[in-house]
Amino acid sequence: MISSVRGIVLAAAGTTAVIEVGGVGLQVTVTPGHALTLRVGTEATVRTTLIVREDDLSLYGFAEAEELAVFDILRGVTGVGPRSAMGVLATLTPIEIARAVAVEDDGAFRKVSGIGPKTAKLIVVSLAGKLGFVALTAVASGKASVSTSVIEALIGLGYPERLAIQAVDDAVESASATEREAMPALLRLALANLGPQQLAGSSS
Numbered sequence: 001m002i003s004s005v006r007g008i009v010l011a012a013a014g015t016t017a018v019i020e021v022g023g024v025g026l027q028v029t030v031t032p033g034h035a036l037t038l039r040v041g042t043e044a045t046v047r048t049t050l051i052v053r054e055d056d057l058s059l060y061g062f063a064e065a066e067e068l069a070v071f072d073i074l075r076g077v078t079g080v081g082p083r084s085a086m087g088v089l090a091t092l093t094p095i096e097i098a099r100a101v102a103v104e105d106d107g108a109f110r111k112v113s114g115i116g117p118k119t120a121k122l123i124v125v126s127l128a129g130k131l132g133f134v135a136l137t138a139v140a141s142g143k144a145s146v147s148t149s150v151i152e153a154l155i156g157l158g159y160p161e162r163l164a165i166q167a168v169d170d171a172v173e174s175a176s177a178t179e180r181e182a183m184p185a186l187l188r189l190a191l192a193n194l195g196p197q198q199l200a201g202s203s204s
Contacts, residue, residue, distance in 0.1 A: 001049070001050055002048050002049075002050045002059060003047065003048060003049070004045060004046065004047050004048055005019050005021050005026055005028065005045070005046050005048055005059070005061070006019075006021065006043065006044070006045040006046075007019045007020045007021040007022075007026075007043065007044070008020045008041065008042070008043055008044075009038045009039060009040050009041065009042055009043075009044050010025050010040065011040060012030075012035045012036075012038035012039075012040060013035060014032060014035060015029055015030060015031065015032055015035065015086070015090075016028070016029060016030070016035070017030050017034075017035055017038050017044075017046070017061065019044060019046065026059060027059065028046055028048060028059045028060070028061035029058060029059065029060045029061065029082075029086060030046070030060075030061045030062070031086060031089055031090040032090055033090065034061070034062070034063050037063065046061035046062065046063070047061065047062045047063070047064070047065055047067075047068045048060060048061045048062070048068075049068060049071065049072065051082050058082065060082055060086060062089075064094070066094045066133070066134050067089055067094055069094075069133070069134075070089065070094045070097055070131065070134065071085050071086070071089060073127060073130055073131070074088055074089075074123070074127070076126065077119075077122055077123050077126040077127070078122060078126075079118075079119045079122065080115075080119060080123065083114070084112070084114050084115060084119075087112045087113055087114055087115065088109065088112050088115070088123075090112075091111060091112045092108060092109075092112075094131075094134045095134055095145075095148060096108065097127070097131065097134070098131035098132075098134040099165060100124070101123070101124050101127045101128055101131055102131075102161050102162055102165050103162060103165055103166065104124050104162075105124070106120040106121045106123070106124045107120070108120075109123050109124070132161070146180065146181060146182070146183050146186055147168050147169075147172060147180075147186070149183050150168050150171075150183055150186050150187045150190055151164045151165055151168050153183075153187055154167065154168070154187075154190060154191075154194070159194060163194065164190075164194075166193075167190040167191075167193040167194045168186070168190045170190075170193050171186055171189035171190040171192075171193060172186070174189065175189055
């Protein structure tokens, strides 16, 4: 298994990058957004996974570890191959994917070329409960938005993920611009939209 490659970028365009490693140019399939961040002539490190088929060996590359993890999970869904999984990641960030799954929004996946209604619904069902690490990683790395941080705080308090996301969405709609940028203020508004009876494991 080739888990990462580091070397000089020889080419990067569309969904393909070529990285020279030990004198060998390795072709790596990446998302268009990732390709735009790679500069020819500079060194780059790309997290990779090798897909082996009877007549093909293909490297798929990612800028972040959570993208690779989500890619692997997506490939486990019936009807979703490597190309479709890359299509999802080209359209949605890992956090957006986790959010869509949490609120059962299969419409987010229908926007991806090659993903039909049945497959979109199957993605939502298959990924349920498997993407909690995405939001946690975003919070830990400081990349999370205020909304994501509040959602994680509510889940930590015992609220179910779906209710936490809905409460924060409602809070954002009613919040002022200042409140949207302040975690304590947004958390107070979200809590006002929830009740203790909605805590996970409650007997209501």
